[in-house]
Amino acid sequence: MLTTSLPGGTWTLGGLTVTRFGYGAMQLAGPGVMGPPADRDGALAVLRTAVELGITHIDTSAAYGPQVTNQLIREALHPYPDSLHIVTKVGANRDPQGGWPPARDPRSLRRSVHENLETLGLDVLDLVNLRLGDAAGPRPGSLAEAFETLADLQRQGLIRHLGVSNATPEQVAEAQAIAPIVCVQNMYNLAHRRDDELIDALAGQGVAYVPFFPLGGFSPLQSSVLSTVAARLEAAPMSVALAWLLRRSPNILLIPGTSSAAHLRENIAGAALSLSDDDLAELDTIGR
Ligand SMILES: NC(=O)c1ccc[n+]([C@@H]2O[C@H](COP(=O)([O-])OP(=O)(O)OC[C@H]3O[C@@H](n4cnc5c(N)ncnc54)[C@H](OP(=O)(O)O)[C@@H]3O)[C@@H](O)[C@H]2O)c1
Secondary structure (H helix, E strand, O other): OOOOOOOOOEEEEOOEEEEOEOEEOHHHOOHHHEOOOOOHHHHHHHHHHHHHOOOOEEEOOOOOEOOHHHHHHHHHHOOOOOOOEEEEEEOEOOOOOOOOOEOOOHHHHHHHHHHHHHHHOOOOEEEEEEEOOEOOEOOOOOOHHHHHHHHHHHHOOOEEEEEEEOOOHHHHHHHHHHOOOOEEEOEOEOOEOOOHHHHHHHHHHOOEEOOEOOOOOOOOOOOHHHHHHHHHHOOOHHHHHHHHHHHHOOOEOEOOEOOOHHHHHHHHHHHOOOOOHHHHHHHHOOOO
16 A cells, blocks of 8 residues: 655545645646757656655656657656556647647547557556647537547556546546546646536545646736735745645645756645645635
8 A cells, every 4th residue: 555745645546546746747848848848857857856755646648748748757767666657648739839739539549549658668558538628728529439439448458547638527427428537637726716516526426636737837826815825824825725725625636747856845845734724715715
């Protein structure tokens, strides 16, 4: 059994036990998530630091770079420790302008799963999220053909567990009618709380919710209430934002992104911050 001193403890994704405090690798690619990092050694060091600090859940995608974060993960960490679980996502490509055109037809999905296996140096992918919607957020529409393709790849033994990302609650339910999912990865943070009901429903089903942009993503979270609470606690606003997510629901797993080992350490320490009921009530006003 995995024990951890990381804040939040552990969660079981299907049969895989992971630390609730994970790491999102997207920030390791170049500007606009295109091309190599400016500081390649620094990027490798962040990944090694994450594992040294006990993180067992890393989020990535072949679309980051493209291929860049997967290659960095392999270079930094392969052969992977048994405890480490790498979560990838399929369903979007990159275009020369840095856009994220959807690639959810069966052929593209099969190709992407094989590409992830190859670049990560794995025989089986632990968890694959089907990324839906577009850069502006979830979009309604059936995911059946795409999700059935992934379920087929799972039956073939290339994928252990499935999830969905950037999904509406209706798409989550549609996926669950096709095959079990172990997580939903959607945008959510102190200021962006469209998924409050979905999070609670998933908690009741034992399904993880993995917020992307937990710190606001490309536009860092800014709120006078957050700044006030952080100042009172003598903590960084980002620490408060992460500690709040861990308190929000036990099925929330964190994958904050950073290209800095120092920020990673700060975020781990910060997420352990204890928030009082008064702090929580005040923070609750931000996204409502
Ligand atoms: N499913 C999807 O569609 C989707 C979309 C977006 C992201 N994701 C996943 O979600 C993960 C998290 O999202 P994200 O990385 O975009 O956004 P995020 O975690 O909300 O924020 C990352 C930003 O916060 C900064 N930061 C982190 N810690 C800091 C600290 N202690 N002090 C100051 N600045 C700090 C980082 O800059 P520094 O590099 O300077 O630390 C970076 O600019 C990604 O890595 C990716 O794996 C998924």
